[in-house]
Amino acid sequence: MSAPAFNHLRKDRSYLRLAVVSPFLDRHHGTESCVSEQLERLASQYGWEIHLYSQRVDEIQLAPPTSPAENSTGKIIWHRVSDISGPHVFKYLWWFVANHLQRWRDRRLGRTKIDLTYSPGINCLDADAIVVHIVFHEFFSHVRSELHLHGLPWKRWFIVFHRRLYYMLVMVLERKMYRDPRVRLVAVSDHVAHHLKIHFDRTDVAVIANAVDTTRFTPEARLARRSTTRQSFRYSDDDFVLLIIGNDWKIKGVDFLLRALTHLCDLPVRLLVVGSDDPRLYQTQVIDSVMNDRVRFEAPSRDVLSFYSAADVYVGPSLGDAFGLPILEAMACGLPVIASIHAGASEFVRNGETGLLLSNPRDPSEIASLVQRLFGDASLRMKMGFAASQYVQVNCGWDQNALKTRDFLEATLREHHSLRHRHLFSKDG
Numbered sequence: 001m002s003a004p005a006f007n008h009l010r011k012d013r014s015y016l017r018l019a020v021v022s023p024f025l026d027r028h029h030g031t032e033s034c035v036s037e038q039l040e041r042l043a044s045q046y047g048w049e050i051h052l053y054s055q056r057v058d059e060i061q062l063a064p065p066t067s068p069a070e071n072s073t074g075k076i077i078w079h080r081v082s083d084i085s086g087p088h089v090f091k092y093l094w095w096f097v098a099n100h101l102q103r104w105r106d107r108r109l110g111r112t113k114i115d116l117t118y119s120p121g122i123n124c125l126d127a128d129a130i131v132v133h134i135v136f137h138e139f140f141s142h143v144r145s146e147l148h149l150h151g152l153p154w155k156r157w158f159i160v161f162h163r164r165l166y167y168m169l170v171m172v173l174e175r176k177m178y179r180d181p182r183v184r185l186v187a188v189s190d191h192v193a194h195h196l197k198i199h200f201d202r203t204d205v206a207v208i209a210n211a212v213d214t215t216r217f218t219p220e221a222r223l224a225r226r227s228t229t230r231q232s233f234r235y236s237d238d239d240f241v242l243l244i245i246g247n248d249w250k251i252k253g254v255d256f257l258l259r260a261l262t263h264l265c266d267l268p269v270r271l272l273v274v275g276s277d278d279p280r281l282y283q284t285q286v287i288d289s290v291m292n293d294r295v296r297f298e299a300p301s302r303d304v305l306s307f308y309s310a311a312d313v314y315v316g317p318s319l320g321d322a323f324g325l326p327i328l329e330a331m332a333c334g335l336p337v338i339a340s341i342h343a344g345a346s347e348f349v350r351n352g353e354t355g356l357l358l359s360n361p362r363d364p365s366e367i368a369s370l371v372q373r374l375f376g377d378a379s380l381r382m383k384m385g386f387a388a389s390q391y392v393q394v395n396c397g398w399d400q401n402a403l404k405t406r407d408f409l410e411a412t413l414r415e416h417h418s419l420r421h422r423h424l425f426s427k428d429g
Contacts, residue, residue, distance in 0.1 A: 015073065016413065017049045018042070019103065019114040021123040023095050024056040028302045030325045031133045034188075034210050034401075035120045036060050039076055041402035047074040048406075051112050053099045055083040079106065089166045100124060116413055122173045129184040129412045130177065131208075134322040135195040136170045142251055142320045143167075178202060184412045186405075188323045189344025195322075206408050209347070211401040212328045214393050217305065219334030219385065225309040233296065233310050238268050240375050243311035243335075245274040245304070245326040249282075253317030253340065253361045258282065260317075261294060263368035267375055271295045274307050308333045312381070313374050317361035318343040328396060331355065331388035336381045338370045348396065354388040 020039060025032045040061055042048045052060075063075035081102055084094045103124075106112045119127040121134075147164050149157050177183055178200040186206040187193040196202045235241055246252045254273060261271060271294060273279075279297035298307070304326075308314070314330035314337045324343035331337055331348065337355040339346040349355035356370050374381055 015047055015049070016409065017051070017113060017115045018409065019051045019053065019112070019117045021053045021099055021103075021117065021119045021127065022121075023123065024054055024058075025052070025060055026056070026058040028300065028304070030210075030323070031120055034133075034325070035131075037211065037213070037398045038402055038405050041398060042406060043074050043076050045399075045402065046406055049073050050076040051079060051106075051114065052076055053079045053081055053103060055081045055095065079103075079112075087162055089162060089169060092166065092169070096123070100126075116409060116416075118409065122170065122177050125177070127177070127183060128416060129186065129409060131186045131188065132178075132192050132196060132205075132322075133188050135192060135199060136167055136174055137199040138195040138320065139251075140167050140171065143248075174200070182416075184408075184415070186408055190347055191342075191344040192322045208401060208404045208408060209344075209396070210323050210325055210328065211396050211398045212325070212332045212392060214332055214397045217308070217329050217332035219389050221305060222309045222333040222335065225306065229306045229309040232306075233272065235270060235310060239270045240268055240313075241270045241272055241311045242313050242315045242371065243272045243274070243307055243330070244315055244317075245300075245307060246316075246321075246324070247275045247277055249273070249275055249277045251319050251321065253319050254282065256362055256364050257315060257317050257367060258295065259364035260367035260371065263365055264371060267372070269294065269371065269375070272298065272307065272311060274298045274300060274304075276300055304329070305333070308335055311335060313338065313371065315367065315371065316340055316343055316345075317358055317367055319361055321345075327355075328392060332392040332396070334385035334389040336374055336384045337388065338367070338374070348391065350387075350391075353384065354391050355384060 020035070022032065022035060025036045027033050027036060036059070039050050039052065043050050057078050060076060063077045079102060081095065081099045084091060103112075107114070116128045117124065117126055119130050121132070122130065147160050149160060178185065178196060181204075184206070185196060185202060185204075186208050187196060188208065188210050190207055193205045193207050196205050230241070242257075244252060244254065244257060252275070257271065261269060273295065276299060301307070308330055314327065314335050316324055316327050316337065316339045318324055318340040319342060321340070321343040324339070324345040327337055327339050327343060327345035328348060331354060337349065338358055339349045339355055340358045340361040342361060346357060349357055351357040356373070358366060358370060360366055
């Protein structure tokens with residue numbers, strides 16, 4: 001990073017040349033959707049030059065395929081990184097090496113001139129700033145018990161071994177990157193910042209919470225589609241539909257939510273589970289709990305609003321969740337939420353006002369009790385949904401998030417320039 005790089009920022013605060021390193025970006029995965037929203041605003045509202053190093057990009061406004069050196073200010077320029085097929089851990093290693101080589105080549109050939117390198121998660125060893133969506137040291141502590149081979153069919157051994165290998169690799173990289181004080185860290189929630197402090201003694205972590213598209217997720221949009229979407233899922237007007245969205249269903253608390261249904265047999269409760277996990281893993285549990293006709297599993301969809309439109313309550317009994325974007329999206333839609341205190345997004349829930357907080361997500365009776373409370377009080381559901389929507393509309397939009405991200409990255413650039421200046425001064429002395 002050169003002194004002129006800092007000077008152009010000081011003279012024109014709105015301009016910065018940013019390299020962003022992420023395997024893929026799109027609008028239907030939580031982390032990737034968040035980064036996409038940030039980048040579009042940094043380019044369009046602040047005129048930044050974004051150089052995006054990814055293997056796949058979808059639904060993002062990109063600059064025309066012209067030379068990045070020509071009129072690239074205020075645009076997102078995609079540098080496609082090669083990909084391979086194979087197990088995820090090998091794909092990750094390939095991605096790590098390939099993006100480094102491509103960025104090095106672009107610099108050597110004069111194709112790019114970068115002020116800062118920004119990474120969602122650990123995607124490179126030379127990141128100046130990393131936004132942390134999950135701390136794998138913390139995540140691994142929750143899933144460790146599920147990664148033993150004892151008692152598993154041998155056909156699943158490779159899957160378990162592969163997961164352990166991947167988690168171990170990422171944790172090695174976390175120790176290297178997150179303990180380096182020269183790397184600025186920004187967490188998506190106070191939960192994540194707390195985990196960074198516990199595992200890596202980082203007390204200088206900035207917190208910029210994820211946001212939600214407040215033009216797309218609204219009570220009006222949800223209610224307008226409620227009748228048709230419920231019909232498509234074959235729910236009657238009397239059905240009380242609980243919704244949960246996300247992958248890693250064990251961590252999301254689906255097991256305990258299913259057990260909670262056994263406490264609600266006298267109510268017309270239905271459960272809609274959305275995610276990419278294998279529903280067959282829960283088939284026996286659903287049948288044994290006499291809930292086979294009450295539980296529906298659905299694959300993720302780009303039309304996520306259809307799930308919120310079909311539901312009466314969003315339930316998120318996470319055992320540990322860095323953020324939990326569906327909680328915020330549900331609140332924006334005016335949908336009452338029950339959120340585990342172990343989810344980062346629970347920081348936006350004022351208990352009894354904008355939602356209900358679940359103190360022990362492993363307790364099916366507590367989950368059932370909160371569901372019963374909402375089922376029996378339509379007025380509370382309406383007031384809570386309205387208050388949640390109003391809160392999110394005012395405090396959780398992407399414009400606010402992009403502004404805070406801009407300030408964070410500009411501060412990172414100033415800090416790096418200051419450190420370099422002190423280093424050069426001490427060297428000369």
